[in-house]
Amino acid sequence: MFAVGFKVAEGPLRRAEDQLNSLRGGVFAFGAAAAAAMGAFAVASIKAASDFEKSMSQVQMATGQTDQQMQATKGIAKNLYSQNFGENWQDLGQQISTTAQITGQTGAALENTTKNAMLLGKAFGFEVGESVKTTDTMMRQFGITSDQAMTLLAQGAQKGLDKSGELLDTANEYSNQFKSLGFSATEMFDTLAAGSQNGAFNLDKVGKKRCRL
Structure with missing residues (x-):
């Protein structure tokens, strides 16, 4: 596996939040x-x-x-x-x-997911509905939290995986297939990043190729 260091524990969303807080006052x-x-x-x-x-x-x-x-x-x-x-x-x-x-x-979970989705929107221009839909799919397929799913999406955007505008659609479409192959969420993103860094421009094709192997 070609690893590029995706970690659900890191917090690029927190850095975006800190920037907002500095302006708030x-x-x-x-x-x-x-x-x-x-x-x-x-x-x-x-x-x-x-x-x-x-x-x-x-x-x-x-x-x-x-x-x-x-x-x-x-x-x-x-x-x-x-x-x-x-x-x-x-x-x-x-x-x-x-x-x-x-x-x-509802409750605290709703607040946290909404907040993180809006942070993704401010930081990377993702539509809230699209990022939440992808996050929900990843949560259900990989058994991770919304924090972890959105952190992976933020890291993916930072590492250039959305250069063709397909990061959210690809993660949403192929999560179930990667899961069926035994991949974790971080391994899925490592695989997508590997294909991207090896010259593949279209992220959807990376997912499609890997899931057919």
């Missing part, structure tokens, strides 16, 4: 100061509260969560928003809904 401090200066803080707060409730209603309709489950989901949204995730409440609500629909997760 200044962004919110400026926003609060500007609102106060214009005397519009109360109006802005009322609108924000209305937008939040509207977004959460949409999440409940999209996911079918009970009122009790929605209490936890509202907490998730507030936690993520306070960390500068989401362009607005509607955007954040959509990402939470998408993650919940694909994974069936």
Whole structure:
């Protein structure tokens, strides 16, 4: 096996999160100061509260969560928003809904997967729905956590495996086949990287060739 050092314990997602955290304080401090200066803080707060409730209603309709489950989901949204995730409440609500629909997760697991998917989006331009779909497939096939799956995707992107824009689709499509051949998630990524570094431009062809051997 040609190994390139994929490790589920490493945290490129954490580095992306650290970059966001370094910006967070200044962004919110400026926003609060500007609102106060214009005397519009109360109006802005009322609108924000209305937008939040509207977004959460949409999440409940999209996911079918009970009122009790929605209490936890509202907490998730507030936690993520306070960390500068989401362009607005509607955007954040959509990402939470998408993650919940694909994974069936609630509570802390839903918050963590949504957060990591949005970090992947900020760092590598992955669509939240696509990265969550691939993550869910990897979790089910290899028995790994969403943290581990998304860390492998982040490492793959860092190592150039998405140069043809096929990383997510390839990992999603071939996870079950690699699993049936006895490969672990890290071994699958090592194999894809080996083919890529040996001159294969199309990642799908690497997966297809290896799974036919």
